[in-house]
Amino acid sequence: MLIIGCDFHSRFQQVAMVDTETGELVERRLEHGNGEAKKFYAELHKAVRVGMEATGYAQWFEQMLARLGHELWVGDAAEIGAAMVRKQKTDSRDALHILDLMLQNRFPQIWIPSPGERDLRQLLRHRHKMVCLRTSVRNQLHALAMGQGVYRKRKLWAAGGRRELEALALDPWASRRRQELLEILDRLDPSLAELERAVAREAEQRPAARRLMEQPGVGPVTALMWVLTIGPVERFRRSKQVVSYLGLNPRESSSGGPFTSKAPTASLPPLPLRLLPGGANQFPGGSCTR
Secondary structure (H helix, E strand, C coil): CEEEEEEECCCEEEEEEEECCCCCEEEEEEECCCCHHHHHHHCCCCCEEEEEECCCCCHHHHHHHHHHCCEEEEECHHHHHHCCCCCCCCHHHHHHHHHHHHHCCCCCECCCCCHHHHHHHHHHHHHHHHHHHHHHHHHHHHHHHHHCCCCCHHHHHCHHHHHHHHCCCCCHHHHHHHHHHHHHHHHHHHHHHHHHHHHHHHHHCCHHHHHHCCCCCCCHHHHHHHHHHHCCHHHCCCHHHHHHHHCCCCEEECCCCCCEEECCCCCCCHHHHHHHHHCCCCCCCCCCCC
């Protein structure tokens, strides 16, 4: 079997490979842009296990290894770094360090979502960005209306409010801005409605999401994001581990002095942290548009 420690970068990767049958060690730097990395892995005809730190922009690499039938281990970057004793940090040392952890069965392997689950995360991310864009457009239109003494809050987006907004006497460039913002808004609303239906459909297909939506204040978006972020719940032995995984527990500083509680240090991307606490903020019996 070939075991490979991979120090992955966006443009290249440094690998340290050992053959468990012969003990032969090979170190190479593989460029991504010229196809050198793809050719290297395609020419490996033994069973292959690759270990790398969790990193972004490696989806193509994971898909390539899956097509070739190679096994991929993704490790916790913080734990891998903490296990490094020497202070000299180079690409070659990092690859050898990952290889050493794999050979000693100390590699901190983590769960990674399936390609389908990652694609569903793109659905939620796209919907979130579109909602933010619509909010920005509405805020700009609302500011134009308030500048003319019209303050309708939510009623500005009803049929009567829309007619009142379109009838405002504005200067030429302000009028053009209003027209183009309204055109953008008219394109966003149908697109968002389609995305909302897609999210609701995907949530209904997952038993865990349906169970979550039975709780007051939890809608399809929050439930689906929870399922796609947490993954198999069996990997958490206690609820405290879930809170820690989400980065929601406050930091504590009480060594040698008084107790001090600080804001949490989030370990997740911003989108799950915005959506997941939403259900908890809804009081029992309240409604949730998400």
